[in-house]
Amino acid sequence: MEHTSPLERILRGTALTLVVIFFMFPIVWILMMSFQTNETILRIPPQLVFKPTLANYTALITGKLTTAAGTLDIAFMRNLWNSVFLSVTSVAVALLLGVPAAYAFARHKFRGSEDIAFTLLSFRFAPALLVLLPLTLYFQKLGLANTYIGLIWVYQLICLPLILWIVRGYFEDIPADIEYAYRIAGHSWFATFRKIALPLAGPGIAAAGLLAFIFAWNNFVFALVLASADKQPVTVGALAFITSSGIQYGQISAAIVLSITPTLALALYAQRYLVEGLSLGAVKG
């Protein structure tokens, strides 16, 4: 492996450069567009050097876009807030429900435990619309249509299987003997769970939570089907924004940048756990 020829090194270098350009270019380009005025964006050929402006971001944050034709209301901040609220609460609920269940599946092989665990896992792979389309009709009857509660419930379809399977793996890695020892010392089951199991599986729980957050944030189809404008997260909101505002490309780019920043930041922060989480624990990173 050490005797690489110069030609090979050049080829490898070129290939890697092309890879980096292909995967980084769209993000860099949209970031650049978000600091341009519409006039510079529309210029042909595209400009690499321009005078950056924060106007797009201020328009989004204040919710008022002043154009020659008058002022336009932008509800994008509302979408951003919806994304934050829906993702955070969904993950919190999924952790509350999923961590105890994961502990049960890891520690106790009870009747039907594997079947139940697999049923939960199979939600991860079933087509979303199979469940969502009839659910729209039910939600209308139940009064859950276009409510946060309804959305958070459906978001459990993404968050729960992920948390259950990743956290279960972490609980299985803790030797049961530590817990037995603590129990024998006279502590209750709950104290053992809280003082021993939870802290030991802590990193895994945190990683699963972060990943579930990213998946919830990136989800598109649930809110597209079940929510109307005032409850929509950024993924759906940005699409509506493009359709409604037509040519405000600078603001659209800024909206996209604001929408993808949280997940990118979290991913960089938690990248150590990503491989394991994405493969549901099948591959150790």
Add this chain to the structure above:
Amino acid sequence: MTAATMQRNRPSGFRISKRVLPYVLSLPALLVCIGILIPFFTSVVYSFQRYRLSQPWARQFNWGDNYISFFTDPRFWNTLEISLLYAGITVLLELLLGLGIAMLLQKRSTLNNFISIMLLMPLMTAPALAALMWKLMTNPGFGVLSYLASLIGLQDFRWASSPSTALFTVVLVDIWVYTPFIMILLLAGLRSLPTQPFEAAALDGVPRSFVFFRITLPMLTPYILTATLFRLLDSIQQFDIIYAMTQGGPGDTLTVFQVEAYLNFFQSTNVGRSAALMIILWAITYFLSNIFIKNWLRLRERARGQA
């Protein structure tokens, strides 16, 4: 505490809870999911009904009619063909690219680790938003990719808005988003392989291609299989990228299963046909996920063993 009290303490409370506790712990999670299982059965019922939201009075069971009509329905065959084509092309290209990139980055170095972290960014971008990013870049008026295409002689290259290049465009976006997924799985796989066979091969001066096809590839197969099946399951159900990019258009060029079901439900309000489409897709994914889960479990056992 004496030995006697320990003896007494341990069984009491421990055994009772041991029987009931796991059910208590997993019950809330189950209840939440049961609510979601009901619509699944509703879908099965709908798929055997003539049911249009626009004509609720004409709703009745027509048993297999929704399914039987598919045989003579060119729109259905188009859906099946485009779904399989989309899944096949994306997964194959992503696998080849992902494997290639993983091998380029295999050696642990600061630069390689940095690049592999950077490549995570497309994967963490919401697919719907990624589609919008590419939509901006392929805009015929000012899109940078349209401009670059015109530089290499492709005047008036219309990307997603032309039937002949729409599939190419959405496949490109899919590759941009999901190649990193295969790459990081295979990179983890490559780095976990034992080094001895490679050292021995290097000592013996075995040719590189032989090492790749006879050592690397066979040892990597479980990882490749897991990554491929995982992606295949997602790709055959792709909705976000295609819907955000073209809404299934132009015409019916990109009406893959989920997009077609969505359009049937909300535009032509044909609930019966929409449900039947989803049941067929579910049957395909059920078959795939069974193979996947078996393979995934084996790999998971191995990963746990290494921990």
